[in-house]
Amino acid sequence: MTSSIMAEKKQEVGRSTGPEQTASTATEPGAARQTAVASNQESLSGGAEFQWPLPPSHAQLGGHQIHVWCAGLEAPASRLAAFARTLSEHERNRAERFQFDRDRDRFIIRRGLLRQILGCYLNTDPAQVSFSYESRGKPVLAGIRDGQTLHFNLSHSHGLALFAVARQSALGIDVERIRPIPEIDQIAARFFSPYENALLDDLPKDQLPEAFFHCWTRKEAYLKATGEGIADSLPEVEVSLSPWRAAQLVSIAGDLQAAALWTLHALAPAPGFVGALAVKAKNLEALCWRWPTGEGDSDIAHGAEGLDRRTVTVVPWPASL
Numbered sequence: 001m002t003s004s005i006m007a008e009k010k011q012e013v014g015r016s017t018g019p020e021q022t023a024s025t026a027t028e029p030g031a032a033r034q035t036a037v038a039s040n041q042e043s044l045s046g047g048a049e050f051q052w053p054l055p056p057s058h059a060q061l062g063g064h065q066i067h068v069w070c071a072g073l074e075a076p077a078s079r080l081a082a083f084a085r086t087l088s089e090h091e092r093n094r095a096e097r098f099q100f101d102r103d104r105d106r107f108i109i110r111r112g113l114l115r116q117i118l119g120c121y122l123n124t125d126p127a128q129v130s131f132s133y134e135s136r137g138k139p140v141l142a143g144i145r146d147g148q149t150l151h152f153n154l155s156h157s158h159g160l161a162l163f164a165v166a167r168q169s170a171l172g173i174d175v176e177r178i179r180p181i182p183e184i185d186q187i188a189a190r191f192f193s194p195y196e197n198a199l200l201d202d203l204p205k206d207q208l209p210e211a212f213f214h215c216w217t218r219k220e221a222y223l224k225a226t227g228e229g230i231a232d233s234l235p236e237v238e239v240s241l242s243p244w245r246a247a248q249l250v251s252i253a254g255d256l257q258a259a260a261l262w263t264l265h266a267l268a269p270a271p272g273f274v275g276a277l278a279v280k281a282k283n284l285e286a287l288c289w290r291w292p293t294g295e296g297d298s299d300i301a302h303g304a305e306g307l308d309r310r311t312v313t314v315v316p317w318p319a320s321l
Contacts, residue, residue: 050070050269050270050290051268051269052070052289052290053289055289055292061121061165062285065166065167065284065285065287066164066277066279066284066285066287067164067166067286067289068162068164068165068267068286068287068288068289069163069164069288069290069291070161070162070269070270070290071113071160071161071163071291072159072161072293073105073106073109073110073156073160073161074109074159075105079293080108080109082112083108083109083111083112083113086112086116086125086126088130088131091111095107095108106156109161110154110156110161112126113163114154114163115127117163117165118150118152118165121165122141122150134227135227138153138224138227139152151169151170151171152164152165153171153172153173154173155174155175155224156175157175157176157177158177158273160175160177160269160273161175162174162175162267166279168281168284169279169281169284170225170226171278172220172222172224172226172278172279173221173224173267173275173276173277173278174217174218174220174275175267175269175273175275176216176217176273176274176275177273178209178213179209180209181208184200184208184209187212188200188215190235191216192215193235196241200215203242207243210243210274211241211242211243212241214239214240214241214243214266214274215239215241218239218241218266218276219234219237219239220276221264221275221277222239222249222262222264222278224278225262225279225280236253237249238250238251238259246266247264247265247266247276249262249264261282262279262280263278264277264278265277265286267288
């Protein structure tokens with residue numbers, strides 16, 4: 001994946017390396033430098049751009065639910081400092097390794113938001129939330145008491161972050177900003193299956209970028225849910241990608257029955273962005289909201305577990321085709 005595809009992505013999203021490192025290493029010797037520059041130039045313009053509503057004041061995360069939150073990654077200095085104080089020494093050291101201020105600040109904000117969100121569900125101070133990491137880098141909660149099990153995943157692109165939380169099932173989430181891709185044919189040929197490439201070839205040219213990112217985010221959401229690596233697995237995961245089709249995991253290494261165990265859904269958190277949520281379960285209800293910032297929003301920093309289910313906006317998933 002060249003630097004123009006996956007700029008500003010995701011050490012913490014669920015693998016030891018992200019797609020931009022995996023592909024750019026093989027295709028562009030200068031990709032690491034270009035990625036850093038690109039990530040310092042793009043951002044979401046502000047909270048008004050979000051399409052998801054603010055949450056009501058009280059809710060419960062039931063076993064049959066997934067809560068999905070979106071948030072911007074820009075913050076005033078005072079809020080940035082507050083997030084930084086909640087981070088572990090390991091996270092602060094990671095933040096200091098970023099070359100550009102914007103990349104460092106966004107890392108601090110998304111890790112601080114992750115701690116804040118999980119702390120609400122666990123009724124724990126964000127600074128006390130502890131993580132461990134699976135073999136490929138997927139973060140999981142550490143030191144959780146019985147009955148407090150939470151599965152979570154996060155993703156970010158161009159100043160927007162998504163966080164997904166569930167009690168019963170491992171999940172994966174991914175988001176990308178839709179943008180033109182000069183090398184779309186080469187990337188699709190390498191990372192997409194023959195079936196998916198045939199679907200792309202049949203689309204009008206103006207629909208290619210959106211379809212490409214539908215395909216990418218759906219594949220990556222599944223691979224993040226499983227904790228698998230990206231480089232060798234992407235072509236083996238086949239998904240629907242046409243804008244008019246429901247999100248669907250079509251096959252896994254040619255196995256239709258294995259794919260049928262999964263639910264795959266499209267997400268649209270803001271104009272110009274597409275995302276995907278993957279979970280190995282059926283009939284789960286997904287609720288999508290904008291995380292309150294405290295700047296004009298109703299602040300629920302100490303009560304996510306109290307949101308009122310009766311007034312929650314339900315986001316129905318389209319039926320698989």
